[in-house]
Amino acid sequence: MRVVIAEDAAIFRDGLTRLLIDRGHEVPAAVADGTALIAAVAEHRPDVAVVDVRMPPLFTDEGLRAAIELRTQFPDTGVLVFSQYIETRYATQLLAQNSAGVGYLLKDRVADTSEFIDALTRVAAGGTAFDPEVVSQLMAGSSRLDTRLTPRENQVLALMAEGRSNAAIAAQLVVGEGAIEKHVASIFSKLNLPASPDDNRRVLAVLRYLA
Numbered sequence: 001m002r003v004v005i006a007e008d009a010a011i012f013r014d015g016l017t018r019l020l021i022d023r024g025h026e027v028p029a030a031v032a033d034g035t036a037l038i039a040a041v042a043e044h045r046p047d048v049a050v051v052d053v054r055m056p057p058l059f060t061d062e063g064l065r066a067a068i069e070l071r072t073q074f075p076d077t078g079v080l081v082f083s084q085y086i087e088t089r090y091a092t093q094l095l096a097q098n099s100a101g102v103g104y105l106l107k108d109r110v111a112d113t114s115e116f117i118d119a120l121t122r123v124a125a126g127g128t129a130f131d132p133e134v135v136s137q138l139m140a141g142s143s144r145l146d147t148r149l150t151p152r153e154n155q156v157l158a159l160m161a162e163g164r165s166n167a168a169i170a171a172q173l174v175v176g177e178g179a180i181e182k183h184v185a186s187i188f189s190k191l192n193l194p195a196s197p198d199d200n201r202r203v204l205a206v207l208r209y210l211a
Contacts, residue, residue, distance in 0.1 A: 001124050002046040005030040006037035006063060007082075008055045016050065023117055032056065034066025041074050048078035048101070048124035053085045064090035071102075078123040082107060082116075086137050095138075100203045103129035103163075119163070128163050128203055135161045148190050156183045161206040 003020055005027060007013040017030045029040035033056045041049055049070060055062045064087050067079045071094065078101035079094065086106070095102055103123040109131055110116050119129035130138075135158060149157065152173075159169045166184065170177040184202075188194075193201045 001025045001048065001121065002044065003027050003120070003124075004037065004040045004044060004046040004049045006032070006034065006040075006049060006051045006055065006066065008032045008052060008059075019113055020117075023113075034062045034069075037063075037066050038070055038073065041070055041077055045074070046077060048080060048120060050080050050082050050120065053081060053083035053087050061087050061090050064094060068094050076101075078102065078126070080105065080120055080123045080129065084108060086134055088137055091134070091138060100126040100128075104131060104134045105129065106131045106133060109133065122163060126203070128161065128206055130162050132162050149187060153183050153187050153190070156180060157187055157205060160184070160202055 003025055005013055005016055005020075007016065007030070010032070013030050013032070017027045020027050028044040028046065029036075031037055031040050037049065037051065040046075049067070051063045051067045051070075053061060053063045055066075063083070064081065067081060068090060070077060071079060080103040081091070081094070082105050084107050086104075091104060101123055103119055105116070105119055122129050155173065156169055159172055164172070166177050166180045170180045173180070187205055188201050191205050193204050195201065
């Protein structure tokens with residue numbers, strides 16, 4: 001897996017680079033701002049970029065805005081936002097741009113390095129990876145699907161947004177996996193997501209919900 005890192009804190013940036021290299025991944029570039037991120041992706045065409053939210057020059061939302069531009073120019077490159085902050089407005093724009101390969105994790109809530117690597121690998125492969133707190137805040141501003149989905153289907157879709165499998169969702173809700181499969185099928189139907197060899201319907205459903 002080829003990874004480009006955009007992180008302004010030098011020690012954290014170097015530590016993340018070393019972690020990925022030690023796990024057998026390639027890090028062709030590790031940069032400190034959004035402009036350098038776009039240039040690095042253009043040059044190296046990585047599988048995924050790890051992007052902080054607040055970077056130079058103003059340390060507000062430069063990282064997320066750069067991630068949106070990145071996805072516009074290089075839609076095949078996954079983006080994992082990795083930050084201490086939740087910025088919902090641009091995060092929603094990022095999610096709405098493409099149907100796969102996006103994630104948003106909070107630095108202080110990642111329990112161990114394996115969890116981070118697993119999430120990064122999932123995003124690089126076209127999946128999603130979201131911290132539950134990010135999902136909660138993003139969904140708080142989006143209620144337009146409430147009338148289309150039942151309360152239980154909303155619960156199931158929220159857990160799908162966190163990247164959980166049907167088995168994991170069943171365990172969380174203390175029901176059988178078959179019941180979850182029925183809920184997922186109903187969600188796909190209500191969101192008008194027919195089976196297609198070219199689309200990951202779980203990702204499409206989650207992004208449609210969050211956007």
